[in-house]
Amino acid sequence: MPARTRRTLLGVLGVVVALIWVFPVYWMVNSSMLPNAQLQLLTPTFLPFGGSFDNFTQVFAGGTFLPALGMSVTVALITVVVCLLFAFLAALAISRFRFRGRTAFVLAILLVQMLPAEGLFIAQYKMMAGLGLLNTVIGVSVIYIASVVPFTIWMLRGFVAGIPADLEEAAMVDGLSRTQAFMRITFPLLAPGLVASGVYAFLQAWNEFTVALVLLPDNASATLPLWLRGFIQASASKAIDWGQVMAASTLVAVPVIIFFLFVQGRMTSGLVSGAVKG
Template identity: 70%
Template sequence: MRRRSFRPSNVLWTLLALTVSVVWIIPVYWMLNSSLLPNVILQRTTPTLVPTGGSLDNYAGVLDDSSFFQALSVSLAVTLLTVVAAIAIAFLGALAVSRFRWRGRKSFILALLLIQMLPAEGLFIAQYKMMSALGLLNQVLGLAILYTAAVVPFTIWMLRGFVAGVPIDLEEAAMVDGLSRTQAFLRITFPLLAPGLVASAVYAFLQAWNEFTVALVVMTEEQARTLPLWLRGFLQASAMRETDWGQVMAASTLVAIPVIAFFLMVQGRLSSGLVGGAVKG
C-alpha cells in the first residue's frame, strides 16, 4: 500500500483554507450569537463570545411583528416567480445558442455580455416609468419581471456551458435506437443538465431573495415590501428609540434561513457531475 508523500505546500494550502473559512464564518456566528443575547449584554464594552444564558426572546419579538410575515410572503412569491421564469427562459436560450447555428447568434452572445456591463442604477428611472405605465408598481408580478430580466443574461451563460458539455452524440445514439428527437432529449440530455439547472436556480434564488435597490424603487408601499426592505424598516424603527441589536440580529437570521434551507435541499445536485450522470445513463 503506497503512502502519500508529505508535502509542506499541502499543509500550507490546508491552513490557508481553514483560515479563510474561519474568517468567513465569524460574521455568521456573531449574528447568531447576538440574536440570542439581550440588548443589555450586547451594549457592554466587553464582547460576549458564547451566548450563556441566552434565550429566544429576540426571535419572539420579531415574529410578533405581523409585517414580517407579509414581507416573507412577498419575497417568497417574487423569488419563486423569478426562479421559474428565469430558468425556463435561460434554458431555451442556452439550447438555442449551444445547439443551433443561426444568423445573429454571435451578436446575441455579445449582447448578453454587454447587458451585464450596464449599471443597475442607470436603469432605475426607465424601470420605474415602465412599471408605472403597466400598472405594476407595488406588484409581485412587476418586481418578478424586473428580477427575471436582470438574471436571465448571466443564467444563459451558465447553462450554455452545461449544454455544450453534453455531447450531441448521446441524443443521436438514442435516436438510432428508435427514440424521437424530443424523447432523446428528455430521457438522455435533460437529466444530465440537472446540475446546471440547479446551479442556475441557486443563482436566481440568491439574486431575487437578497436584492434591495430595485425593490426600493418599485415597491414603495408598506404592504408590498420584500424582506430586505422590511429589515431596513425594522432597523429604522429601532433607531427611533434605543436600537435593539438582539432583535435586529434575530431578524437578519430569520431572513437568511430560507437561503440556507434552499441550499441544503439542492446541494446534492450541485455536487454531482455531468460525466457521472452520463456513465450511469
Template identity: 60%
Template sequence: MSHPSTRRRLPKVAADLAGLVVFAVCAFPVYWMVNTSLLPRNEIRSADPTWHPFGGTLANYRRVFSGGAFFDALGTSLLVTLATVLIALTFAFLAALAVSRFRFRGRRSFIVTLLLVQMIPVEGLFISQYKMLETMELLNTAVGLTLVYVATVLPFTVWTLRGFVAGVPYELEEAAMVDGCSRFQAFLRVTFPLLSPGLVATGVFGFIQAWNEFTLAVVVMTREDKRTLPLWLSIFTDANRGTDWGAVMAGSTLIAIPVVLFFLAVQGRMVAGLTAGAVKG
C-alpha cells in the same frame, strides 16, 4: 533527516490547515450574527464583546414576530423568488439551447448583447423601470417585482446554461436517435439529465439573488404592506432611536434559513449530476 512519508504529508497538512482558516473566516460572520441575535441589548451595546450566547434571550425574536409584518414579507419574498427562479430558468434554458445547438443570423450579436446587459449598473435603469411598471400599473405588486428580477437574473442565467449545454456532446443525442428515439425523446432522456448540474447551479444563483435583493425592491415596492424581507429589516432602523441590532440580527438569521434549506435540498442532485457520466469507459 526527515522521513520521506513525513515530507509527503506536510503539503496535505498545510492545505488542510489553510482550508480550516478559510472556513473559520467565512463562518465567523454567520456565527456572530446568530450570537448577537440571542444577546440582550445591554450586552450588544457593551464595549466588551460577548463571544457566546449562553444565558442569552429570545426577546429579539419576539420583537421580530410581533405585529405579523414578518410573515407578510416572508410570503411576498417566497412568491417573488420562486416565480423568478422558475421563469428565468425556463427562458434561459430555451435560449441556451438555441444558442448552443443552432446556427442562425444574429447569434453572435445575441451573445454579445447578454454580456453588455450585464455591464449596465442596476441603478441606471431605476427611472425607466419605475416608469414602465407605473404605466402597466404593476407597482407594489409581486408580478411587477418578478418581472424586474427576471430581467436582472436572465442574462447571467442564459450565459451560464449556455456553457453547460455546449459541454454536452450532440453525438449523444444522435446515438440515442439511432437506437430508435425521436429527437425530443433523445433530448429528454440523454441530454436533459446531464444538464441538471447547470440548472441547479443557476437556480441557486437566481434564488439567492432574488431573495437578498434590496435596491430594486425599494423602487418597486413603496408600500409598507408590500415589503420583501430585506426591506422589512429597515423597520428596525430609526433616525431618532438608532438601530435595534438585536432585532436586525434575529431577522437576518431567519432570512438566511430558507436559503440554507434550499441549498441543502438541491445539493444532493447537484453532486449526483456532476459525478454522473454519459459514457463509462
C-alpha cells in the same frame, strides 16, 4: 516538501479560511440570543449562555415579518422558474443550432450585461407605474427576470456546450427519438448547471434591494431586504436594540440556508445521475 505534509497544510489552511468565513454568521446568531444590555458590554460574549429567544419574539410581534417573507419567497420562486425556463431554451438554441441572427442575439446578451442597473430605474418605474404594477409581485418579478436572464443564459450555455451532441446522436442510432435522447441523456447531465443557475437567480431575487426600493414604495408590499431596512430605521428612532436587529437578520438568512441545503443534495444527485446516464 512531501505530498502528505502539503496536503496537511492545505487542510489546515482550509479549516482556518472556513472558520473566518463562518464567524460573522455565528456572531450574528449568537448576538440574536443575547439581550441588548449584554451586547453593549466591552467584554464580548462568545457563547449565548443564559440567552433566550426574546429577540425573535419581539421581531414576530411586529406582524410585518411574515408578509415580507411571503413576498420575498413568491418573487424569488417566480424569478427562478421563469429564468430557468427562458435561459434553458435560449442556451440550447445558441449552443445546438445555427440560425440567422444568432451572433446578434449573443451580442445583445453581452450588451444588456453592460448596462448599469441604476441607469434604468426611472424607465422601469415609469413603465411599471404606467402598467399599474407598482407594489405588485408581477411588477417586481418582471424586472428581476429581465435583469437575471442574460447572465443565466451565459451560465447554462457553458454547460450545454460542454455536453457533446454525439451523445444524443448515438442514442438516436439506438432507436430513441430526439426528444427521448435529450431527456434521457442530455438533461441529466445538465442538472448541475440548472441547479447552479437556479441558485444564482434565487440569490439575485432574494437579496436585491435597490429595484425593490423603487418599485415597492408601499411598506405593506415590502420584500425582506426592505423590511429589514425599515426594521433598523424603526429601531434607530430610539436606542438601537442590536439583539433584535441580529434576530431579524438571522430570520432573513435562514431561508437562504435552507435553500442551499436542499439544492446541495440535488446538485450531487444530478452529477451522479448524469455520469451514469452518459
